[in-house]
Amino acid sequence: MKTNVGQFRFWAIGLASVWLTLFVFFPNLLVIFTSFLTRDPQATVSLPINADSYIRTLDFLYLKVLWDSLRMSLLAMIVCLFIGYPFAMAIVSLPKRWQPVILFLVILPFWTNSLVRTYAIQFILGNQGIINKSLIGLGLIDKPLQLLYTQFAVILGLCYILLPFMVLPLYSALEKLDVRLHHAARDLGAGPLSRFWHITVPLTSPGIVAGCLMVLLPAMGMFYISDLLGGAKNLLLGNVIKTQFLHTRDWPFGSAFSVILIVLLGFMLWLYFRASRFVSKQGGLNGSDF
């Protein structure tokens, strides 16, 4: 029995390690390596090793793309949080037997390819889309509103695709929250708002941070959203990387952007672990003034 468990562990951990080494570690090493190579029209990349690609990313144009995509992703994250939190709270307040049903409905859109769903948004927002046609039909506007190919459309698309990633960790955090703590807080004179701020929010903060990261990190790279909904002006970092690899065929430059994105996301993850350690050790609202 014991050796069986030992063997299972050996194979499970072994398989995962091999998988991660082959398909995550080495490809990333390759990307990092490529980012220091030189572009070559014949062989795609060639020596010598240099940091030219990184220096080129410091161009104002690209810094603006970085800043724009960070801002749009952050906005999408905030919108998802403000929609997702009440939504997750509403699910938790439902009778136990309904909760899995609603969660299933939250996950259901994943069964359709997100690219297809993004095209659907295009149809809804377009000049000949449902919204504009209805508004014109109702006589509220004369000519179609420019909804598609705006920042608004990109953020809407990001929120739509990524909302489940916010809801699920929030749900699991809220679901674990002990209702008896709320009773205790009520008993000690805390009204609904105080209970939310001093009990619910701090105790679900790991879920909040996890949900925010699960939205923010992928959002930075979701090039097809901005391709289909944002037009040429509203680029995400993912678009720049895609263009360098597929159109400009400048692999070192694209790799350099990938490395920057990885470092950026790694930094946020590091912040998250710092924050969650802080929460579990300090309780978030330690100190005598809330």
Added chain:
Amino acid sequence: MNEPRALLNLNNLSKTYGSNRVLDNFDLTIFDGEFFTLLGPSGCGKTTVLRMIAGLEDTDTGNIQLDGQDIGQVPAEKRPINTVFQSYALFPHMTVFDNVAFGLRMSGVAKEEIAPRVAEALEMVRLGDFAQRKPSQLSGGQQQRVAIARAVVNRPKLLLLDESLSALDYKLRQQMQIELKRLQRKLGITFVYVTHDQEEALSMSDRVVVMNKGKVQQLGTPREIYEQPANLFVAKFIGEINQLAGEIVEIDGNHEYEVKVEGLKWRLHAEHNFKVGDKVNVLLRPEDVRVEYIDDPHPDQYLVGTVIERNYKGKTLDSLIRLPSGIEVIASEFFDEDDPSFDYSLNQKVAIKWVPGWEVVLPHED
């Protein structure tokens, strides 16, 4: 002692969950400054009563008055009542200090007043040095004391304790019983304690209400409840008791009766009014039963029984004695230091009697 002042009145409280009537026209008055206990088996409605007082449970009918004011519509957070929960329900993300300060902050107590009051409350439960710990770094007994400090620091008019000691081990529970009692005397706050542990109820309370199936069975001092149980349920729930069937054969007036028990006639006192021929139960606490060697001279009448079991309990010797009718009687006797031969052997015939007047005579119940 002044005339006790009613602090809390529960009038006609009822509660039904589905088809389960947990509380049935429940009335109760709790006096200012007393240690009051709701005692009963699990599911008797005692915790429901507590949660209704706290405001965490709605009432179907009836009203709750605190200091003569109806608080039925006052939400839990606005009632001058605090609870020590069975699970303690300490906030895991806050330090001990912040847990205790929570109620004060919520009620807007001035900042410079909070720290000394929290320190005082923690000192009172002897946790002064633990203010910066997290609840998870404390033992069960310490968490319990934080929960008490967190409640009393608000100086509530009423402190509710929901089976608050049940999670502690025996030794610690005994110690906390004494501490709670001491704390209650010191603070002068009215304590309402809920428990299913009769020993705990008797040792701590000024008054006890025994509940069963959502109804009051008996209300009185621990002594009244132990010595004068109002019915068979109370008699059996509070400690061990021997039950002998009897019949009234003569009325001697003034609650004195001739009762036939186990074929012999006894002159017994009863609080109830009986007619000749009424079936009764004669109840005897094990420690009120006297067992004697049968060959000793006996001036009074006695029952004869056979010792079928003897249990050495340290402080006492508990003997199980079977009467000719088949009824088994438990006798619990303290050791007599002057009598080295004090002991019985199995199957030994012994004489059983009791001090007249220590029995309780109740009507027969089906």
